[in-house]
Every structure is written in structure tokens, then in C-alpha cells.
Amino acid sequence: MRRSLNIRYVVGTDTYDGTIRITYSDPKDVLSPRTASGDLYLQPKAGFQLPSLNDIWTLFAGKKPEKPTSTNVIPVLPLAQYRSYLRVTGLTTGTMAAALGPGKAPVTNNPILLSFERWNYTHPTKKGEEGNWNKEKLDLTASLSKKSASQDSDILSGPVKDTAGAGAGEIQLFWVADFYRSINVDIWEQQGENMIVDEDNPVEDVPTTKLPGTNTTLVSVFQKAGIEVKLLPFKREHSFDMPSESWSVTHLNSLMAKRRSDLKPNTEDRFSVFVVENWEGTPPGGMFDFGDNDVNKTPREGSVVETDWKVPNKNWGTAVVGKKWRDLRGAVFWTVMHVLGHQMNLPHNSNTSSIMARSELIASSKSADKFPANIGYEFAADDVQRLRHWPDIYIRPGGYPFAGDGKSC
Numbered sequence: 001m002r003r004s005l006n007i008r009y010v011v012g013t014d015t016y017d018g019t020i021r022i023t024y025s026d027p028k029d030v031l032s033p034r035t036a037s038g039d040l041y042l043q044p045k046a047g048f049q050l051p052s053l054n055d056i057w058t059l060f061a062g063k064k065p066e067k068p069t070s071t072n073v074i075p076v077l078p079l080a081q082y083r084s085y086l087r088v089t090g091l092t093t094g095t096m097a098a099a100l101g102p103g104k105a106p107v108t109n110n111p112i113l114l115s116f117e118r119w120n121y122t123h124p125t126k127k128g129e130e131g132n133w134n135k136e137k138l139d140l141t142a143s144l145s146k147k148s149a150s151q152d153s154d155i156l157s158g159p160v161k162d163t164a165g166a167g168a169g170e171i172q173l174f175w176v177a178d179f180y181r182s183i184n185v186d187i188w189e190q191q192g193e194n195m196i197v198d199e200d201n202p203v204e205d206v207p208t209t210k211l212p213g214t215n216t217t218l219v220s221v222f223q224k225a226g227i228e229v230k231l232l233p234f235k236r237e238h239s240f241d242m243p244s245e246s247w248s249v250t251h252l253n254s255l256m257a258k259r260r261s262d263l264k265p266n267t268e269d270r271f272s273v274f275v276v277e278n279w280e281g282t283p284p285g286g287m288f289d290f291g292d293n294d295v296n297k298t299p300r301e302g303s304v305v306e307t308d309w310k311v312p313n314k315n316w317g318t319a320v321v322g323k324k325w326r327d328l329r330g331a332v333f334w335t336v337m338h339v340l341g342h343q344m345n346l347p348h349n350s351n352t353s354s355i356m357a358r359s360e361l362i363a364s365s366k367s368a369d370k371f372p373a374n375i376g377y378e379f380a381a382d383d384v385q386r387l388r389h390w391p392d393i394y395i396r397p398g399g400y401p402f403a404g405d406g407k408s409c
């Protein structure tokens with residue numbers, strides 16, 4: 001089922017591209033209550049020619065697919081061009097799902113009305129600081145129709161008006177993907193750890209991110225939240241000068257810079273996770289790439305997981321006191337997903353069966369299972385909603401600074 005649409009919004013001489021995300025409260029019923037949001041990025045003007053609709057695919061996906069709807073690729077646009085968050089307030093008369101797709105009937109006589117608030121964002125003057133949301137929102141409504149039922153026509157388009165009925169541009173929409181967001185994840189593990197990367201695995205270039213004894217993987221956990229995770233192939237850093245005992249933020253930052261030297265920041269969202277024995281911050285890991293420790297002023301690119309930490313006291317349960325984190329089933333796996341949630345700006349969650357709960361809170365919860373058997377490997381419903389509908393600028397690495405508590409995980 002499609003969940004993301006590309007939006008092209010042309011108003012005056014400005015052209016914006018971006019994504020609209022739609023959640024159905026009943027995924028089987030396209031008429032059930034919906035939550036929808038979107039983001040707009042201003043296309044550069046210098047020498048910019050408005051491409052034809054078919055060329056949009058080339059622009060977004062890097063190649064023109066045989067069938068437009070088969071790509072399942074969400075375009076990643078440069079964060080510096082981020083301009084607006086769209087909060088959809090109404091989606092009336094028919095549905096996107098019913099109206100879109102090759103061969104579906106046109107809706108010219110009964111257009112879809114898409115009402116939304118447009119919140120404009122002003123970037124900070126200094127990299128890495130908070131930008132500002134303009135206090136004034138624009139209330140807009142687009143009247144969208146499909147021009148024909150032909151195989152090529154997978155596009156809804158129509159005029160946009162403000163509350164006074166004045167023209168406010170033109171919108172085009174078409175489905176692109178089954179998920180809401182797509183991220184690349186690079187997991188690096190200190191040599192000899194074998195917690196996440198199994199060196200004996202014949203497929204040695206793929207990180208092993210499975211909860212032992214289950215089919216639960218990092219990819220499947222994020223997929224449930226509607227986020228596509230692409231794990232980057234594993235590569236060792238033989239030449240990196242590793243610290244003898246504890247990893248410092250300085251060491252982590254220099255390793256991260258090395259591993260991200262091939263990053264294409266304007267077309268790739270990549271989160272780096274470093275699994276180490278010990279680090280200088282609080283166990284069992286957390287955020288290090290924010291505030292004063294964010295040396296390139298590009299927040300939330302990296303996080304760290306500590307495996308050698310020993311459970312300190314009986315608050316965690318007498319059976320696990322003194323045990324190493326790496327020896328508790330699922331604990332390292334859970335921590336990787338937890339810190340990735342922080343990297344996407346999620347704060348801690350008081351729901352003790354959710355990924356973003358603090359580990360000590362999970363351990364002390366009054367559940368039938370004892371820690372670590374009571375760890376939940378799902379994001380809580382409110383966090384799922386955040387991951388899907390928060391503005392891109394909050395979620396994407398290098399966007400809004402980290403706002404949560406990334407210590408004491």
C-alpha cells in the first residue's frame with residue numbers, strides 16, 4: 001500500500017518539491033480517518049528549467065523507471081533548501097488511494113480537496129543551531145483532479161487557493177513509496193566484538209542485526225514503523241588508531257569523519273552507529289553527536305553503543321547484577337535501535353514496553369517477564385506517529401539539533 005506521495009508546488013516563480021505522507025487509521029480502509037503531513041524544498045532558480053512530469057522521475061530517482069509507480073524511492077532533497085512543513089487538515093471527496101494509479105477513473109467532475117496548513121521555516125544563521133518556525137501559518141486548499149485514466153496518468157493536479165479564495169499556486173501529486181521515510185544505516189563494530197557483525201558469517205559484508213532466536217531484525221523493527229532501513233555493507237577500519245581502553249568522543253568523531261567521507265549529504269540520509277566495548281559517556285550508550293561534541297555542526301549523524309558495561313545493582317533484577325551488557329540476550333540489539341531512535345530526534349518514552357524507554361525503567365517495570373526478557377522491540381504508537389509525521393528537519397541528520405536526553409539510556 002502506498003503511503004508517500006511526491007508533491008510539486010509551484011507558486012509564482014518558486015517551485016517546491018517534497019513529500020506528502022498519509023497514515024490510515026485502518027490500513028485496509030482508505031476512507032478511515034487519516035493523518036497526513038508533508039515537507040517542501042525550494043528548487044534552485046539559477047538556470048533551473050521546469051522539467052516535464054516524466055523528467056521529474058529522473059530528477060528524483062536518478063533514473064527514469066519503466067512504470068512511474070514501480071520505483072518505491074522517496075527523493076532526498078538538500079536540507080539547505082528546506083522551506084516548509086505541511087500539516088494536512090482535510091482530505092475530502094474521494095481519496096488519494098482511490099483516485100491515483102494507472103487506469104483509475106479521472107476525478108475531473110468531483111475533485112479531491114486537500115486542505116493544509118503551511119508552516120514556513122527559517123534556517124539558523126549558524127550551522128547546528130535551531131531554526132525558527134514562522135508564527136503565521138498559511139491555510140490553503142488544493143482542488144485536485146486526474147486528467148485522464150490513461151496508463152501514463154498517475155498524477156493529480158490542480159489549483160491552490162487561500163482562505164479568501166485568492167489563487168496561491170498549483171500542486172501536482174503522485175504516489176512514490178510504500179514507506180514514509182528511507183534511511184541508510186552504517187553500523188561499525190570494534191574488532192573482536194561480534195555482537196552485530198558476525199565475522200564467521202559467510203555473508204561477511206552484511207551486518208547481522210537479528211535478535212537471537214527470532215526473525216526480528218533492525219530492518220523489520222523500523223519497517224513496522226513505516227521506515228525503510230538500508231544497511232550499508234560492513235567494512236573494517238584496519239588503519240584506524242583505536243583507543244586502548246575507553247572510547248572518547250574525539251575518537252568517535254574522527255572515526256565517524258573517516259567513515260562518512262563518501263557521504264553524499266544532499267541526496268543521502270545516513271546514520272552511523274558505533275558499537276564499542278567502553279566509551280567515556282554514560283552506559284549502555286547514547287548520543288554523542290550534538291551540542292559541543294558535534295564538531296562539524298551537523299547534529300545526530302552518530303551514536304554509540306557500549307557492550308562491556310556491567311549491570312550495577314539489584315534495581316535491574318538480582319539475576320542480572322554484575323553481568324555484562326553483551327551477555328544479556330537482546331540488550332545490545334535493543335540499544336542499537338534505541339540510539340537510532342535518538343538520532344531521529346526521539347526523546348525517551350515512559351512506555352516501558354517500547355524501544356525508547358530507558359533501560360533501567362524497562363528493568364524495573366512490573367512485568368511478568370524479568371529483564372532482559374521483558375524488553376520490547378517496537379516503537380510506541382506516539383513515537384511511530386513522530387517518525388512518520390514530524391517535519392523532515394527534525395528527523396533527518398544535520399537538521400534540527402537533538403532535543404531529547406541522549407544520556408542515561
Ligand SMILES: [Zn+2]
Binds near residue numbers: 286342405406408
Ligand atoms: Zn536513550
